[in-house]
Amino acid sequence: MRADQPITPPIGGGLEGELRRRTLAVFGRSLHIRTVDTGSCAVCESEIRLLASPHYDLHRLGFFFTPAPRHADLLMVTGPAIRAADNLLLKVVQATPDPKAVLAVGACALGGVYCEDELVHGAVDRVVPVDVYVPGCPPSPLALLQGLLVAVGRLEERVAALSMDLDAPGPAADGGDAS
Amino acid sequence: MAIWFFRGLRKGIATTRYPKTLDPWTRDLPTPPAFHSRRLTSGLADALAEACPSGAIRRAGPDLVIDLGRCTCCGRCLELAGDAAAPSGEFQLATVDRSGLVKRVPIRGDHGSRA
Numbered sequence A: 001m002r003a004d005q006p007i008t009p010p011i012g013g014g015l016e017g018e019l020r021r022r023t024l025a026v027f028g029r030s031l032h033i034r035t036v037d038t039g040s041c042a043v044c045e046s047e048i049r050l051l052a053s054p055h056y057d058l059h060r061l062g063f064f065f066t067p068a069p070r071h072a073d074l075l076m077v078t079g080p081a082i083r084a085a086d087n088l089l090l091k092v093v094q095a096t097p098d099p100k101a102v103l104a105v106g107a108c109a110l111g112g113v114y115c116e117d118e119l120v121h122g123a124v125d126r127v128v129p130v131d132v133y134v135p136g137c138p139p140s141p142l143a144l145l146q147g148l149l150v151a152v153g154r155l156e157e158r159v160a161a162l163s164m165d166l167d168a169p170g171p172a173a174d175g176g177d178a179s
Numbered sequence B: 001m002a003i004w005f006f007r008g009l010r011k012g013i014a015t016t017r018y019p020k021t022l023d024p025w026t027r028d029l030p031t032p033p034a035f036h037s038r039r040l041t042s043g044l045a046d047a048l049a050e051a052c053p054s055g056a057i058r059r060a061g062p063d064l065v066i067d068l069g070r071c072t073c074c075g076r077c078l079e080l081a082g083d084a085a086a087p088s089g090e091f092q093l094a095t096v097d098r099s100g101l102v103k104r105v106p107i108r109g110d111h112g113s114r115a
Helices: A014-026 A043-050 A083-095 A141-151 B002-011 B024-028 B042-051 B076-084
Strands: A031-037 A063-065 A074-078 A101-105 A132-134 B033-035 B057-060 B063-067 B085-087 B102-106
Touching: A031 A043, A031 A083, A031 A141, A043 A074, A043 A141, A074 A083, A074 A141, A101 A141, A132 A141, B033 B063, B033 B076, B042 B057, B042 B063, B042 B076, B076 B085
Parallel strands: A031 A063, A031 A074, A074 A101, A101 A132
Antiparallel strands: B033 B085, B057 B063, B063 B102
């Protein structure tokens, strides 16, 4: 399985999509976060820790850190999902009451740094379903804040409209030329 | 950095207004690369794919594929590509759709030498 083929289906229409949207809306102004480290280098943790600093102050937005997964609504999973942490990760996800959301934080968790081998899975979504992906190595605390706000549906994601082609004439490339 | 520090001293508030406005220091954050498709040649694309340490850049037929999720913003592609690449300046990359992070840039710099 490749990293660009997630196992989490996007929120679609119909009854299921509506249910998922509503559960996210419930978290809107009071969301408790538990971090889970699956073998990261701790720089992502350092950035997550900065969210509670006076400059970023995630409490003003209604987010809180909690020390126990049983009190958590959202899991921030960092690291490349080492196989030795499988048990830990599955236990934490099971201990978190539904409805819950899982954030994969950092390039490791998104399949960037480690390839799949006998020691690591290489990406978090190969082990547990992931709701929001936050790229970055490490993601800036503001990128993490955006990830949290996207997770509770308070901010639109920007990636879909993003083009990495600086010469693209518009949203739709006209093709045609290029000799 | 210095701006919020002085604002904090003046008004007693050091906190960012993030979802409303973007702090000026975010311009200095490392961001994934964006490419000028007209300056991309297939030789350069292969070299970029070779140089990317995290496998975020790869070649797929007529396109250069950039996986923003895998990118560690190390800057090696920017060094290698010269004026064909520039930092995209976009760090707010959180998404619910993993495949949305995989971007394609057509390679349009080869004049008449396409296979």
